[in-house]
Amino acid sequence: VPIQEVDPTVFETRFLRKIKDLGEGHFGKVELCQYDPRGDGRGQLVAVKSLKPESRGQLWKEIDTMRELYHHNIVKYRGVCSEEGGRTTKLIMEYLPAGSLKDYLPWRKHQTDLKRLLHYALQICQGMDYLGSQRFIHRDLAARNVLVENESTVKIGDFGLTKSMKEDKSYYTVEEETDSPVFWYAPECLVDCKFYPASDVWSFGVTLYELLTYCETRVRPVNMYLNKIPGGQMIITRLVEVLMAGRRLPCPPHCPDAVYSLMRRCWESSPENRIQFKDLITELELLLDEKHGGDGLAV
Numbered sequence: 001v002p003i004q005e006v007d008p009t010v011f012e013t014r015f016l017r018k019i020k021d022l023g024e025g026h027f028g029k030v031e032l033c034q035y036d037p038r039g040d041g042r043g044q045l046v047a048v049k050s051l052k053p054e055s056r057g058q059l060w061k062e063i064d065t066m067r068e069l070y071h072h073n074i075v076k077y078r079g080v081c082s083e084e085g086g087r088t089t090k091l092i093m094e095y096l097p098a099g100s101l102k103d104y105l106p107w108r109k110h111q112t113d114l115k116r117l118l119h120y121a122l123q124i125c126q127g128m129d130y131l132g133s134q135r136f137i138h139r140d141l142a143a144r145n146v147l148v149e150n151e152s153t154v155k156i157g158d159f160g161l162t163k164s165m166k167e168d169k170s171y172y173t174v175e176e177e178t179d180s181p182v183f184w185y186a187p188e189c190l191v192d193c194k195f196y197p198a199s200d201v202w203s204f205g206v207t208l209y210e211l212l213t214y215c216e217t218r219v220r221p222v223n224m225y226l227n228k229i230p231g232g233q234m235i236i237t238r239l240v241e242v243l244m245a246g247r248r249l250p251c252p253p254h255c256p257d258a259v260y261s262l263m264r265r266c267w268e269s270s271p272e273n274r275i276q277f278k279d280l281i282t283e284l285e286l287l288l289d290e291k292h293g294g295d296g297l298a299v
């Protein structure tokens, strides 16, 4: 009898055992499951993403996106699990035990020095530079979407809003208005609903701010912008006014000037003036480079 060829990317519902919820969003949810086809309790742990039925079409776009991405700093696609008749499909990914930067950093503040924060920043840029090279725009880069594999490796862990640019376009125009992460959005996204690769650089700048503040909720972007908006009533137009007036998130406590100036170069008003991921990689490597005796990090 010919050996039965098993496609390792096809997961059967009957062997998926739910262990706990990992994350919830407007999209749906991500659960920790054990995939145990042998039934010996030694199956692998996987992260399983399922969407609310109305956004099921979106999940297939996310699956097709993840299938094509291979990079050390992008969470690995494992496969799909289709319930009976493909009514509900689930995306199977590698499970990262330490959770997102938002789960991890506040608890590990004292074991995470500036050098390690910048190493995380470098890895995020490497993942994003690769994503851009595949002509994808992420549109939701934030600390909550960066997962921690271990204390030396982080990966971009969610592609729910990622879009590929049409061949003739150099940006993506938002059709549906989902409850968007406006505090990570560049002005052109808020005003014109246009997303350039440079829009992801803006979001990286906000993510770098989150890193340097260890994702402390007291100083998280929404609080910092809200107290800049008169009356605290947050309307997108108020946020746009604050940004158009040149206001930006403040330099985090103990953040070296060299690092804050990188953030500011991510927050140039016009997309074409912003630093690019490949240059952020160079700058971060310089700051991290021993040869410079870390003098670039003089606070």
Ligand SMILES: CCCn1cc(-c2nc(Nc3ccc(C(=O)NC)cc3)nc3[nH]ccc23)cn1
Residues within 6 Å of the ligand: 022, 023, 024, 025, 030, 047, 075, 093, 094, 095, 096, 097, 098, 099, 100, 103, 144, 145, 146, 147, 157, 158
């Ligand atoms: C980012 C928004 C969507 N999302 C993705 C995930 C996810 N989480 C994890 N691991 C994880 C998460 C949380 C915790 C925890 O203890 N929290 C208090 C521990 C481990 N591995 C993943 N692989 C692929 C996706 C994914 C969770 N939410």
